[in-house]
Amino acid sequence: MPQLYEEFVHLVFIGIIALFPVVNPIGSAFMVSPYFENLANKDKRTAVTQITFYAFLVCTVSLFAGQYILSLFGISIPVVQLAGGIMICKMGWEFLSSDAQRSSSEDLDNNPEVSAYSHIANKLFYPITFPATTGAGTISVLFTLSAHRADFGSADYYMHTGAIMISILVLCLMIFFFYLNTKTIIRYLGPNGENIVNRISAFLIFCVGLQIGISGLKAIFKI
Numbered sequence: 001m002p003q004l005y006e007e008f009v010h011l012v013f014i015g016i017i018a019l020f021p022v023v024n025p026i027g028s029a030f031m032v033s034p035y036f037e038n039l040a041n042k043d044k045r046t047a048v049t050q051i052t053f054y055a056f057l058v059c060t061v062s063l064f065a066g067q068y069i070l071s072l073f074g075i076s077i078p079v080v081q082l083a084g085g086i087m088i089c090k091m092g093w094e095f096l097s098s099d100a101q102r103s104s105s106e107d108l109d110n111n112p113e114v115s116a117y118s119h120i121a122n123k124l125f126y127p128i129t130f131p132a133t134t135g136a137g138t139i140s141v142l143f144t145l146s147a148h149r150a151d152f153g154s155a156d157y158y159m160h161t162g163a164i165m166i167s168i169l170v171l172c173l174m175i176f177f178f179y180l181n182t183k184t185i186i187r188y189l190g191p192n193g194e195n196i197v198n199r200i201s202a203f204l205i206f207c208v209g210l211q212i213g214i215s216g217l218k219a220i221f222k223i
Helices: 002-023 025-036 041-073 077-097 100-110 116-133 136-147 155-187 190-221
Strands: none
Touching (some): 002 025, 002 136, 025 041, 025 190, 041 136, 041 155, 077 116, 077 136, 136 155, 136 190
């Protein structure tokens, strides 16, 4: 029993270590922070809770059915990487080429009856959750972890699956914590510092998307 317990804990840590770099809850929190610019604390908590739930669903579906879904449509991981990279680049470019804070404020002034939350409600899944938070990298890592599971129904299968699920839950808790509290950290920088962080975050979003897209192209053309 102690040996099984140690192996289970080891598998949980392996899952966390494998997922943390690709989910990157800290970096992702700074990247998506401009979306929460005008939200009240209650609305922000609601939005972050929804994003965390979506992230959990993406990870769970990828773990159990992702390979079958991609096979059904004849899609490969490199293609998902390329498409996800293009989508993230688009999101970063929008932040770089427009004043998100000003446009959001103008929209709220023109529509006083519409809450700030309603302006991002349709963006909580795409592009905030997918692909900014849990994208092609997360899916590919979960595919790799699921490929090492034992045969369905065996004790090893349930142990491996349980360990991966706990790893996913830990990452989702990190997403919730950092997404909810990043604004507090940014506020200490002051108005100018906040604007700088938002602009740098937008640039990093574009760079991350470009890197993911290039990785997909390299895999497709076997460069």
